Amino acid sequence: MFDSKELKKLEKKQKKWEEKFKNSRLQQRKFITVSMEEVAPLYTPLDSKDRDFDEKIGFPGEYPYTRGVQTSMYRGRTWTMRQFSGMGSARQTNERYHYLLKHGQTGLSVAFDMPTLMGYDSDHVFSKGEVGLCGVAVDSLKDMEIIFDGIPLDKISTSMTINSPSNILLAMYIAVAEKQGVPQEILTGTTQNDILKEYIAQKEWIYPPAPSMRLIVDSIEYCTKHVPKWNTISISGYHIREAGATAAQELAFTLADGFAYVEAAIERGMDVDDFAPRLSFFFNAHLDFFEEIGKYRAARRIWARRMKEKYGAKNPKSMLMRFHTQTAGCSLTAQQPENNIVRTAFEALSGVLGGTQSLHTNSMDETYALPSEQAVKIALRTQQLIAYETGVVNTIDPLAGSYFVEAMTDRLEDEAEAYFDEIEKRGGVIQCIEDGYFQREIARAAYNYQKAIEKGDRVVVGVNEFVEEDEEIRIPLLKIDKQVEIDQCEMLEKLRKERDNDAVKRTLDNLRAVAEGDGNTVEAILECVRAYATEGEMCDVMREVWGEYTEKSII
Amino acid sequence: MERKIRILLAKPGLDGHDRGIKVIANSFRDAGIETIYAGLRQTPETIVEAAIQEDVDAIGLSILSGAHMTLFPAVLKLLKERGADDILLFGGGIIPEEDIEELNKMGVGRLFTPGTPTSEIVEYVKSKIEKE
Numbered sequence: 001m002f003d004s005k006e007l008k009k010l011e012k013k014q015k016k017w018e019e020k021f022k023n024s025r026l027q028q029r030k031f032i033t034v035s036m037e038e039v040a041p042l043y044t045p046l047d048s049k050d051r052d053f054d055e056k057i058g059f060p061g062e063y064p065y066t067r068g069v070q071t072s073m074y075r076g077r078t079w080t081m082r083q084f085s086g087m088g089s090a091r092q093t094n095e096r097y098h099y100l101l102k103h104g105q106t107g108l109s110v111a112f113d114m115p116t117l118m119g120y121d122s123d124h125v126f127s128k129g130e131v132g133l134c135g136v137a138v139d140s141l142k143d144m145e146i147i148f149d150g151i152p153l154d155k156i157s158t159s160m161t162i163n164s165p166s167n168i169l170l171a172m173y174i175a176v177a178e179k180q181g182v183p184q185e186i187l188t189g190t191t192q193n194d195i196l197k198e199y200i201a202q203k204e205w206i207y208p209p210a211p212s213m214r215l216i217v218d219s220i221e222y223c224t225k226h227v228p229k230w231n232t233i234s235i236s237g238y239h240i241r242e243a244g245a246t247a248a249q250e251l252a253f254t255l256a257d258g259f260a261y262v263e264a265a266i267e268r269g270m271d272v273d274d275f276a277p278r279l280s281f282f283f284n285a286h287l288d289f290f291e292e293i294g295k296y297r298a299a300r301r302i303w304a305r306r307m308k309e310k311y312g313a314k315n316p317k318s319m320l321m322r323f324h325t326q327t328a329g330c331s332l333t334a335q336q337p338e339n340n341i342v343r344t345a346f347e348a349l350s351g352v353l354g355g356t357q358s359l360h361t362n363s364m365d366e367t368y369a370l371p372s373e374q375a376v377k378i379a380l381r382t383q384q385l386i387a388y389e390t391g392v393v394n395t396i397d398p399l400a401g402s403y404f405v406e407a408m409t410d411r412l413e414d415e416a417e418a419y420f421d422e423i424e425k426r427g428g429v430i431q432c433i434e435d436g437y438f439q440r441e442i443a444r445a446a447y448n449y450q451k452a453i454e455k456g457d458r459v460v461v462g463v464n465e466f467v468e469e470d471e472e473i474r475i476p477l478l479k480i481d482k483q484v485e486i487d488q489c490e491m492l493e494k495l496r497k498e499r500d501n502d503a504v505k506r507t508l509d510n511l512r513a514v515a516e517g518d519g520n521t522v523e524a525i526l527e528c529v530r531a532y533a534t535e536g537e538m539c540d541v542m543r544e545v546w547g548e549y550t551e552k553s554i555i
Numbered sequence: 556m557e558r559k560i561r562i563l564l565a566k567p568g569l570d571g572h573d574r575g576i577k578v579i580a581n582s583f584r585d586a587g588i589e590t591i592y593a594g595l596r597q598t599p600e601t602i603v604e605a606a607i608q609e610d611v612d613a614i615g616l617s618i619l620s621g622a623h624m625t626l627f628p629a630v631l632k633l634l635k636e637r638g639a640d641d642i643l644l645f646g647g648g649i650i651p652e653e654d655i656e657e658l659n660k661m662g663v664g665r666l667f668t669p670g671t672p673t674s675e676i677v678e679y680v681k682s683k684i685e686k687e
Binding site: 117480 | 568571572581596626629650652669670671
């Protein structure tokens with residue numbers, strides 16, 4: 001963009017400025033990102049002189065998609081405002097969904113309780129005290145019928161945050177749709193279905209890695225044939241970041257997981273262009289504004305390049321990294337909780353400027369409990385303010401060409417590539433999980449971050465600066481009634497009496513045979529679901545066949 | 556010779572969010588406290604058993620799933636039954652103020668919410684144990 005004569009002139013000028021800068025008043029502290037990376041005080045065309053526009057930046061909707069996956073981005077359609085939600089009983093969750101849809105939410109996102117996430121029924125001894133607390137309790141198809149009561153599944157897209165038992169919840173969703181007269185071929189939505197990040201970060205696993213990967217490839221294979229509009233997997237960096245990872249680690253480990261899924265499906269014999277267009281991603285939006293924007297832009301570019309060059313994708317759709325974003329839960333503070341509204345707004349804005357396809361904004365009260373209705377409404381309004389008042393949607397990828405943002409994008413790409421090499425050297429993603437490599441890297445980053453706060457190297461408003469002594473917290477909190485667990489267990493007991501238990505046994509036996517062999521588990525699970533077998537019963541069958549995973553201690 | 560303070564940290568219940576407890580474990584160790592991290596998915600029974608076997612001065616539990624009103628009282632009850640209620644039980648997580656007050660009344664020590672400096676937690680345990 002500059003000829004050599006101009007560059008020479010510029011270099012001279014910059015040198016002069018750097019001298020002046022060194023001699024001006026400077027705070028004696030490090031200027032670091034939230035990932036503890038130092039940044040320069042100024043970026044200029046000299047940082048961009050070797051960057052080829054077509055190769056690194058280009059146009060929206062065109063390879064390498066740095067600027068966004070669609071040609072028209074938010075001029076065509078605003079992102080999907082999708083608040084993650086679910087609590088208590090199926091009925092209570094259904095009421096919250098109707099409330100959110102009434103207030104302009106455009107897609108659903110189901111949060112399940114811990115027993116559901118871990119594949120236990122509500123009356124299991126491990127479920128005691130956990131039913132309906134951090135999400136909705138689902139034991140059987142009955143619960144899912146209530147959750148989606150009055151919600152037309154042919155019009156609404158639904159994301160379900162479920163991993164180890166993912167195929168069971170997918171089957172239940174398909175079965176609810178059947179009852180509404182909606183064929184699975186037209187269903188839209190996403191199952192998170194990302195077990196690798198569970199081993200790495202969130203720790204909600206049931207089975208060992210090999211059968212877990214098989215379950216995922218089974219779902220990819222099934223959906224490719226029968227539920228073609230379904231996002232089979234949401235490859236998630238969110239939890240990796242929440243566990244303490246830096247932006248570069250989030251980016252690198254998430255994409256490495258993505259490559260592992262692609263390789264597993266190819267190994268099954270699938271054509272990359274048949275399944276890759278339905279892979280989706282999920283990133284965190286943390287507080288460091290420009291670092292986050294660089295992360296999203298780098299992610300799209302790396303994914304497109306790998307899909308094309310390494311995995312031989314020919315369909316451009318296979319190269320698109322479409323992603324959901326959620327603001328960083330770990331950035332919220334218990335102190336002065338109203339400040340969390342502001343934090344969330346900045347984070348959400350970085351997701352939008354980074355070109356997200358859908359967005360969840362956290363509520364201010366989430367360091368205390370699940371969000372109250374009022375807090376959720378403010379969080380949703382934050383997205384609407386960004387979309388309709390700030391003007392940031394008018395221009396596509398408006399920060400492209402910023403010397404700083406482009407340098408940040410390149411830096412994150414380089415850091416991710418270095419991690420890919422390291423992971424490969426260590427024997428691949430699953431080997432790294434079993435060796436605790438990711439877990440150690442993340443725990444170290446989390447500890448360094450905490451130390452920086454305690455040393456005062458990093459200011460957290462209301463926590464280590466601008467503290468209010470004797471602060472009284474006055475925000476209304478949501479409480480889950482203990483009665484939910486009692487009711488849920490009673491309903492379950494009733495279900496077990498009233499259903500056709502011969503059909504349950506027959507379908508569960510079939511599931512066992514399929515699990516022991518190498519058939520596709522999704523169809524067998526669908527049969528169990530239709531017979532009202534419970535989630536715990538299905539998971540138990542697979543536990544008996546495959547065993548359970550235990551983590552090697554890293555501390 | 557003065558005996559070092561020994562503590563047991565654990566995550567009871569199904570919740571797998573272990574960022575906080577690992578950070579705390581490192582902080583305790585850096586402060587010279589012998590720290591055993593029992594890991595994920597511990598039941599009240601295994602926690603109390605380990606605490607007695609390891610002869611610890613305190614148990615720290617981390618719960619982010621909302622199950623605190625079941626799990627803290629369960630551990631407390633078992634400690635009493637085993638005559639080990641001299642062991643300090645404290646913890647942290649996503650816990651509303653109201654519940655903290657109720658648990659404190661039952662005899663649970665301090666419960667720390669997000670944003671607490673780890674030094675405050677270490678100091679708390681040191682002062683409680685050394686006083687005794």
